Amino acid sequence: MSLTYEERKHTILAQLELAGKVQVHFLAERFGVTTETIRRDLDRLEKEGRLRKVYGGAVRIRSESHEPTFMKRAQMHLPGKQAIGRLAASLIQDGETVILDNGTTTLEIMRALKDRTQVTVITNSVPILNCALEQFEGKVIFAGGEVNAGYQAAVGGTAHDLLGQFKVNKAFISAGGISLSEGITDYHLEEALISRKMMERAEESILVADHSKFGITTFAQIAPLGHISMVLTDSGCSAEWKDTFARLDIELLTGS
Incomplete structure (x- = not known):
């Protein structure tokens, strides 16, 4: 039939x-x-x-053909991103060094870490750096170099070289899109290359993304899905994606 x-x-x-x-x-x-x-x-x-x-x-139809500005993205799906930020912060142990790439979800991780005095954060993100300077009681290292005003982040050879000097416990990686066929992608090649370098320098790479990123492919690949050990997302994650991560043996945690 x-x-x-x-x-x-x-x-x-x-x-x-x-x-x-x-x-x-x-x-x-x-x-x-x-x-x-x-x-x-x-x-x-x-x-x-x-x-x-x-x-x-x-x-699949994408709601945006180009990445919105950082300020606009910061307000999109904000409750979900805040829940992911709190969940990510709870996984960071005192004494650990972590990398946060340039994203609005990783910014929420920084905000959730504000009272943690025994944590070191490395980032190339200007908004995350500014947040840390205002609120964070731990140690912050800026992976500097040429700052791209559009991305609000340091990119290029100097940032890559500086990141290469570190070995960290965890890298928290954001994404423009996540698909089964293309893996984790970003809108910009320069930022994708920085996020990939961060993953190389970490003992564990954790993807942080709200449900709107699933099933989307953007311009530049950061890494295949198999290169991450854990996904942190919000309650909007579909049953299909939950089953997919289980089949790939990737741990999935949902923020609340």
């Missing part, structure tokens, strides 16, 4: 949630239907605003 459109729709959207894209021929084989049937399904879903058709298949 063949699946109905509604049943196929659920599977198509679940695949988009994980991979960010679907292919007509793959879906036709999976469902045992013609490619024409799948194309009609994709036509209907595009009209419903659920996806965007491309050659050979479809991709």
Whole structure:
């Protein structure tokens, strides 16, 4: 007995949630239907605003084609980011040194660490540095160099060289997008390369991302999903992604 459109729709959207894209021929084989049937399904879903058709298949619709400004992003999904920040801070032990990359979720980690006197934070983020100088009672090291005003962070060779001098306990990495096929990605190559370097210098790499980042692929890859040991997210994380992380043997924790 063949699946109905509604049943196929659920599977198509679940695949988009994980991979960010679907292919007509793959879906036709999976469902045992013609490619024409799948194309009609994709036509209907595009009209419903659920996806965007491309050659050979479809991709998930992104709410932003370009990364919003840091200030705008700081207000998006803020309760979820604050919950993730508190959860991340609870995983940092006294005496540890951690790296925070440049992101609005990692900024919330810094805010949650304000009273921790026995923690050292290394960052290339100007907003995180400013927050630490105002509130943090521990030690902060700025991985400086050329500061990009658009990113509000230090990037380039000097920052890479300085990061290479450290070995830290944990790196907390943010993302522009997370997909099963492309892994952890960012909107900007320079920031992706810095985050990748931070992961190389850490004993453990932890991804921090609210649910809106899942199923999204942005411009530059930071790392495959298999390069992280843990994901911290909010309560909006879907069942499909929870199952995926379990299959990949990546620990998933949800902030509250």
